[in-house]
Amino acid sequence: MILGIWAALALAGLPPLIADEPSAEKPPAEELSVEVVQNRLKEIEASQTLDDAAKGSLRELYQQAIQDIEAAKTWAASVKRSEEMVASAPDELAKVKSDLASLPRQSTVSIPETSLVQLEQSLSQKSTELTAIKNLLAELEAEPKRRAARRLEMPKLAATARERLTEVEAQLQALAAAADTSELVGAKRIALTARRRCLEQEALSYQTELKAYDQRAELLPLRRDLAAGQAALAEQELTKWREAVNRRRQRDAEDQLRRAKQEAQQAHPAIADLTRQNEELAQRRKDLAQLIVQTTAQLERANSQLAAIEDQFKRTRDKVDAVGQTNAIGLLLRKQRQTMPDVRSQSRNIRGRQPTIQECQLELLQLDDRRTDLADLEKQIQKELLVAGREAHVDNEYELEWAARRALETEKEYLDALIVDLNSYFDKLIDLDNAERQLTQKTEEYIEYIDERVLWIRSTSALDKESLHYLGQAAAWLIQPDSWLELAGCLFRDAGKDPFRAAPVALAFLLLLWGQRRLRSRLNDVGERAEMANCSRLVPTMEALGLTVALSCVVPAILWYLSWRLNAESATSVFCTAVAAGLTFTAGAYLVLDLLEKQCCRNGLADSHFGWPSSALRPVRHYVRIAKALVLPLFVVVVTIESQPNNRWSDSLGRVCFTVAMFASAILVQRALRPKGPVYQALLASRQEGWLVSFRLVWYPVAVLLPAALAVLALTGYYYAAQQLAVRMLAGSYLLLGLALARSLLLRWVLVRRRKLAIEHARQRRAAALAEAASAGNESGVTSVIPSANEPALDLATINVQTQRFIEYSLALTGLLGMWLVWVDVLPALRVLDKIGLWQAGSSAEWTSLADVSLAVLIFAMTLTAARNAPGLLEMALLQRLPLDAGFRYTINTVSRYLIVLVGILISCNLIGLSWHTVQWLVAAISVGLGFGLQEIFANFVSGLIILFERPVRVGDVVTVGETSGVISRIRMRATTITNWDRKEYIVPNKEFITGRLLNWTLSDKVNRVVVNVGIAYGSDTTLAADLILKIARQHPLILDEPAPRVTFEEFGASSLNYVLRCFLPDMENRLQVIHELHIAIDCEFRQAGIEIAFPQQGIHVRSIQADPQLLGQMLAGSMNAQNSDEEDDRQQRKRQVA
Template sequence: MCIRDSIASELGELAERTETADRLARQLDADFKIAQETVAIGVHGLSEEMGHMLREQRQSMPDVRAFQRQAEERDEKAGAVGARRLLHRREHKRLRDPDAYVAEMLSEAAAEETPAMRKRLLDLATERKALLEKAVESDEFYLRKLAELESAQKKLLDAIERFDAFLDEHLLWVRSASRTQLQELGALPEQVWRILSPAGWLEVVAVLVHQATHSPVFVLLALALGVLLWRRRDLIGGIAAISDKLGKPTTDRFGYSLQVLILTLIAAAAWPLVVAVTGWQLRTSPEATDFSNAVGEALLTVAANFYFLRAFFLICMPRGLAAVHFRWTESSLGPLRSALNQLSWVFLPASAVAIVAFLLDPLNAGWAVGRTSFVIMVASLAFALYRLLHAKSGVLAAYLGRPDNRIFRRLHRLWYPALVIAPLALGVLSVMGYLYTAGTLLALLVETLWLVAGLLILAALAQRWLRVTRRRLAYEAAMERRQTLLESKQQQGDGQGTEESGALDVEEEVDLEELTDTSSDLFNTAIVVAGLVGLWMIWSEVFPAFRIFGDFTLWHQTVTAEGEEQVRPITLADLVLALFYGIITVVLAKQLPAVLEMILLKSFDMPSASRYTITTLTTYAVVIGGVLLVFNTIGAQWSQLQWLVAALGVGIGFGLQEIVANFISGLIILFERPVRVGDIVTVGDTDGVVTKIRIRATTIRNWDRKELLVPNKEFVTGRLLNWSLSDQVTRIVIVVGAAYGSDVDKAHELMREAAVENEHVLDDPKPVVSFEGFGDNSLTLLLRAYIDDLDLRVPTITALHKAINQKFNEAGIVIAFPQRDLHLDTNGPLHVTIDGVARAPSGEVT
C-alpha cells in the first residue's frame, strides 16, 4: 500500500510539473508575441514603460539552471525506472510457464515435493506474475509521464531561449527611464538626505550587530581580516626587502617576482575583503531591511573594483613590482598612482551611491541622485584616462616619443580620443534615459580596462623572465671565459697575479643583448590572442544586441544559390563583419609568421630558408583568404568581379607588367629556391647575404651592412652567382710574390705547411701550391685551399697570410716588393742642397 501511495504521489508530482511547464511555456509565448508586435512598431517608438516591462520580464523569467538540474534528475530517474522495468520483464518472462518455474525452484531447493507445497508454489507464482504485469505497466506509464514532462520542459526551455535572445537583441536599445529634466535636480538635496539619513544607517548597524552576535562565520571572518590587516605592513615590508636581491646574477631569480606578485595581491586584499564581507552579511542577514540590502549589494559590487585598484596601486608603489622588477620609470608610475587614488576616492563612492539609489527606487531609475552619481562615475573615469594616456604627460609619453613608433603615434591620435570620449558618451546616454544601456556598457568597459591592465602585467612578467634567463646565461658564459683564461695562463707558467688580472666582479650586473625579434613577436602574438579571447568573453553578452544592425539594409545583391538567383540584402551588420574580418586578417598576417617560425624551429629540424618559405607562403594564403572572405561577406562574387579582373588584366599588361613579373618571379624563387634567405650571392658587382624575399624585390645586405633591393625578375631571367646553393664549400687563393733567387721548393713546402696547420682548411680537396710565373719584381706562387663555411673565408685568408709571412721570415725567404730605377738628367748642372748643416765650435763643418 505504501509503494502504491509513493508511486501515486510521484505521478501526481510529475503531472503538476508538466502542467506548470506547459503553462509557463504558453505564457512566455504570449509575452514573446506581444513584445515582438510592440518592437515591430519601431525601437525608437518604445517608451520607458515598455523598457521597464521588458526588464521585469527578464528578471521574472524562469531560471534555466533549475530546469537543467531537473532534467538531470529526470534522466537519472528515467534510467532507474528503465532498468527496473527490464528486470521486471525478465522475471515476467520466466513466469510465462508457472509449472516449469515451480519445478525449477524445487530442483534448486532440493526439497521434498508434496502436492500441497506444489499447489502453494503455483498460486504464489501466478500471483507474482500478475504483480509483475502491473509493475511493468506502472513503469511504462511512469516513463510516459516522464517523456511528457521532458517534452513540456523542452518547449519551455525553447520559449525561454527565444525570449531571452529577443531581449538580448532589443533590450539594450530601449530607453529605461525618462529623459533627465533640469527641474528634477531641485529634489537632489532631499534625495541625498534620504541616503545619508541616520535612520537608514542605524538599520545597517543593527543588522551588523545582529550578525556579529548570531553568526559564527561572520566572527571568524572578522578575526581573519583583523589578522590580515595587522600583518599588512609586514607584507609590504617583505616586498621592499626582496628588491635588494634583484639586478645581480648571483642573487636574482624570476621566482622573486612571482613571490612579490603574490605578496602584493594578498596585501591588497585586506580592505576589499572587509567591504565584501560586510556587504555579504548585510545581504544574507534575516534582519535585513530594504536599505541594508541596497547597501550590502552596493558593497559587494564595488568590492571587486576596489580590490583591483588597491592591487595595481601596490604594484606601482616605490620599490614595488613595477618599479624594481619591471623597471617602469617613475615618470610613468607617478601618474598611475595618482589616477588610481582618484578612482578610489571618486569612482568607487559614486558607483556605490548610484547602486543604492537604483535599488531603493528602481521605477524612477534612482532619482536624480542616482543619475548624478553615474555622471560623476563616468566623468572621473574619463578624466583618469585622459591623464594616463596623454601623449606628453601620460604613461606612454616616453614610448610615443621614440622615433621608431611613428605608426603607434598616429594610431594614438585615433584611439586616445575615442577611449576618453567613450565614458562621457555613456554619461550622455544615462541623461537621455538609457540607464540600462549605459550601466551595462560601463561595466563591460571597466572589465575591458582591467583585462588590458592584466595583460600588461603578464607581458611585463614574460619580459622579466627573459631578462633574468639571459642574464644568468650571460653570467655563466662570462664565468666560463674567466676559468678558461685562468687555465690558459697557468699552462703558460704565468700563474702569478692571474687572480687579479683575470678576476671578474661577480656582483656586477652583466650587460644583456636585446631580446630577439622572434621571442618578442611570439610574446606579442600570445598577448594579442589572449586579449582577443578575453574581449570575446567580456563582450559576448552584448553581441546579440548588435543583430539589430541586420535590420538596416545598405544595398541588395543578386546571388545564385542552388541554381536559382536570389536577392540578398547587404546590411550594416555585414559591413561591420567584413571590417572585423579585415582586421583579423591584418593581425594574422603580421603575427602568424612569428608563431609559425617558432613552431617550425622547435618541432622540426628545418633550415632557416625552408622556414622562411613556409611562413611567407602562409602569409600570402592568409591575406588571399581574408580578402576573399571580406568580399564574400559584402556580397561580391566572382561572376561580378571577373569584369573588373579583366580590366585590371589589360592595365597590368600595359603599365604593371614589371610589378606582376616581379611578383611571379618571387613565387618562383620561393618554390624553386634558386636563392634562399641566408645564401651568399653575387649580383652584378655586389656580394652579400640574402635577408628578405618580398613580393616585389629581394633584399641583399653586403659586407658594409648596406642593403641592396634587387627586383625578383633579375634572379629568374638574369645571371646569378650563388655561393651556397648546393653546399658551403668554397676555394680561397693566396698569392705570394717571392724575391728572385728564393728557394721555390722551400717556399712551396712552407705554404703547404701553413695550409695544413690551419684548422679551417679541408683535407679533401687537399691544398695545392703552384709556381704561376715570373713577375716583374717577384716569383708568383699560389696556394689554393678549400673551406666548408663561407663565414670563415675572411678569417681563414687572414690566418694563412699571417702564417706564411711568419714562416717566410723564419726561413729567410724575402717577399718581394716593386723596384724602380731612378735616372738623373745629366745634360745640365745638378743643383745639390744640403739642409741641417751643423758647425763645431771651431768653425768646422760636421
C-alpha cells in the same frame, strides 16, 4: 454517342461545336458542371476540323473553366460553413456557458487500486488528453489575432473580388452583344460564366465569414476560458495519476525488497549468491523509484518554465509589434531581462546529466543480457547447481534444484520489473534533457530578442526639474540616520547570533591592519633584492605579488564581509540590501584600484621587478588616488540606488552621480594619457613598433571620449544603455590591467631565466679559465667573469625573441577571447545597423546595410593584422619544428600572407555587395588596362610568384647578379632585396632573376672552396712548408675533411715559391673568418719553423754609360712595361684571395 453529347449541350444551354445560327442567349450558370465541360473538352480533342492552335486555345479556356468551377465549389462550402457557424452560434453559446458554469474548480478524480501496468496506461491516456486540450487552447488563444488580421484583410479581398466580377460581367455582356457564334466565343462564354460563379461565391464567402465572426464574438473568449479550465483540471488529474503511479511503483519496490530479504535469510547456503543478487535488484528498484519521482518533478518544472517562457515571449513580441519601441516597452523588456532563467546553470545541468544517461544505457544493456540468459531457465538451473555442487556438499539435490529454480524465477521477475522501471527512468531523463535544451534555446532566443532592442529604447526622459525633485527624495533616503542605525543593528544582531564566527574574522582583520607596516618593509626589501643584476630567481617577484595582494585586500575584505552578512540576514530591509550591493561593488573596484596603486609604488612590482619608468609611475599613483577618492564613491551611490525598487530615484540621483562619475573618468583618463604626458610617452617607448603605436590615434580618443559619451547618453534618457556599456567598459578595463600584469610577470620570468643561464655560462667560463691557468702555472692572472652586483642589469631587449613573441600572441588571443565574453551580450543590439540600407549592388540584389559595411571594415582590419602577424606565429608554432630549410619556410609564410589578404579582401567585398558576377566586367576591363599600362609591374609580380614556388633563389642564398654579390634578405611582391657585404640593400626587380643570368652560390650545395695563396722565399724547405700548410688546414674545425684539403706547389715566382691551399667549407657563413684564421695560423707556424714568407724584390744595377737618347728611351719604356706587369700580377693575386 455524338448525339448524346449534343443533347447534353443543348440541355445545358451551351453552343454546339458548329453553330448554324447565332445564339445570343446566355447559358444558365447554375447548370454548369465539371462533367459537362470535360465532355466538351474531350469532343474538342477528338475533332478533325480544328487545327492544333485552335485546340490549344480552347483547351486552355475549358481547363480554366474547370478550375473556376472547382474553386466555386470550395467557396460555396466555405459559405455553408459560415452559415452553419452563424446558425449554431446561439446553441453553442448556451452550451459553453453551461459547461463553464458546471466546470469544477478542483479535480475529483478517483484513482482505482490496480496494477502498475494499468496505472501507467491510464497515465499515458491522460497525458494524451491533456496534450489535445492544450493544442485546442493554443488554437483558441491564437484565434483572436488571426481574426483581427482576417478582418483587416477581408474588405480588401471582397473589394477586389467585386471589381473582378464587374469586369467579368462586362465581358459577358460584350460577348452577348456580339453576333459571333464560333466555338472560341462559346468557350470564352463558358470560362467567363464559371469565373463569374467563382467570384460571386468568393464575395459571398467573405460576407458570411464576417457575419460569423460577429455572431460568435462572444463565444470565442468563453470557449477559451472553458479550454483553459479543462486544461487546468486535466493537469490536476494528470498530477494525481502520476503520483499514484509513483506510489504504486515505490510500494511494489518496497514489497519486492522485503520479500527478497526474507528469501535471502531463508535461502539454502549453496544458492546464497542468487538470493543476495535478488536483494540487490530489489534495492536498486527501490532507489530507482525515488529517482523517477525526482526526475519527474524536474521534468514538470522544466516543461512549466518552457511553457511560461514561450507564452511570455509570444506576448512580448505581440506587444512590441503592436505598440512599438516605447518607454513602457523598454521598461517591460528590462524587467523581463532580469527575470530570465540562468542559461549557464541549465547548460551545467545538461552537461552533468550526460554521464547519468550513459550509465543508464549501459545498465539497461547489462540487464537485458542477464534477462536473455534467463530465457533458458533450465540451462541456468543446471549451471547454478554445478557451481553449488563444487563449492559445498549437498545432501538433497532435489531440494537444492527447487530452491535454485525459485531463486532464478524470482530474479527473472525482478529483472522484468527493474528493466521496465529503468526504461521509464531513461525516458524521463531523455525527456528532461530535451526539455531543458529547448528551455535553454528558447531562453537564449528570448534574451537575444531583448538585447537586440532594449539598448535602443529610452529608459527614462531627459533630465528635467521633476528629476531634480526626486533627487532630493533619494538623497534624503540615502542619508537618513534611522536607516543607518537599522543597518548597524542588523550587523550587531548577526554578530550576536554567531560570535565564534565574528570574533576570528575581526581578529584576522586586526592582524592584517597591524601587519601593514611590516608588509610594506618586506616589500621594499624584496624590491631591492629583485633590482640586483645577479637576481636569477622568480621567487622575489612572486613574493612581491603576494605582499601587494595582502596589502590591498584588507579594506575590500572588510567591505565584502559586511556585504555578505547583510545579505545573509533574513530580516534585511530594502536599505540594507541596497547598501550590501554597493559594498560588494566597492570591494571589487577598490581592490583593483588599490592593487594598481600598490603595484606602482616605490620598490613595488612595476618599479623594481618590471622595470617600468619611475616618471610614469608617479602620475599613475596620483590619478588612482583621485579615482578612489572621487569617482569610486559616486559609483557606490549609483549601485546602491540601482538596488532599491524606486525607478524615479534611480533616474534622478543615480543618473546624476553616474554622469558626474563618467565625466570625471574622462578627465582623469585625458590627464593620465595625454600625448605629452609621461605615461603616454612611456607606453610608446616600451612598444615602438606594436599596435599601441600604430593605433594611438584610435585608442586615445576612444579612451577619453567613451566615458563622456556614456554620460551624454545618460542625460538624454538612454540611462540603461549607458549603464550596460559602462559595466562592460569597466570589465574590459579590468581585463586589460590583468593582461598587462600577466605580460610583465611572464617577461620577468623569461628575463630571470636568461640571466640564470648567463650566470651559469659565466661560471663555466671562469672554471675553464681557472683550470687553464692552473695547468699553465699562472692562476693569478685569471680574473672573475661573474658579474658583480653593481653591473648593469640586462635590458629586456635581450630576451629571447621567439619566447617574447609567443607571450604576445598568447595574451593577444586571451584578450580577444575575454573581450568577446565581456561584450557578447551587447552584440545583438548592433543588429539594428542591419536595418539601415545604404545601396543596392544590382536591380535584384539585396540592400547593403550599415552593418555589412561595418563588418567589412572590421574584417579588412583583421585581415591586415593577421597578414602581418599570422606568418610569424605560424613560423614559431609549427614551421620551426618541421624539417624545413629557411627558404622553404619563408615561401610558406609569404604565400600564407598572400592567401590571408586575398581571402580577407574577397570576404569584405562580398559583404558590401561586390560579388564576382557584379564586378567581373569591371575586373576584365581593369585587367586589360593594367596589363598594358603596368606590364612591368605585373611581370615582376608573376616572376615573384615563380621565385616563391620554383625557388631559383631563396632567402639566405648567396648570389651574384651582375657585379653585385650578397645575401637574399627579402622576396617581395615586386622586387627582391639583396644585402651586400657592405650591409647595403640592393633592390633587384623579380624579372631579373627569371629572365637574366644569375649566379647562386648556395642553390643546391652550400659547400664552397677557399683558396689561399702562400709565397715563401727561395731557399726554404718546400716539403716542410707544404706539410705545415696542410696540417693547419686539417686542424681547423670548420674545414671539411671530405673533400680533403690539398696543398700544391704551383710555380717558381719572380720573388717567391708559390703554394696554393685549396680547402672546402660547409657554408658561406664563416668564410671570411676562416680565411683570416688560416692566414694568421700560417704566418705563426712559418715564423716558428723559420720559413720566410717572400715579398716582391727587384734588383737595380746602376751603370755609367754614354747617354744615347734613343737607347735611353727604349730602356725607360721597358722599365715601365715591367712595372705595369708587376702591378697587374699583384691585382690578380688579390682578386684570387678575395674569391
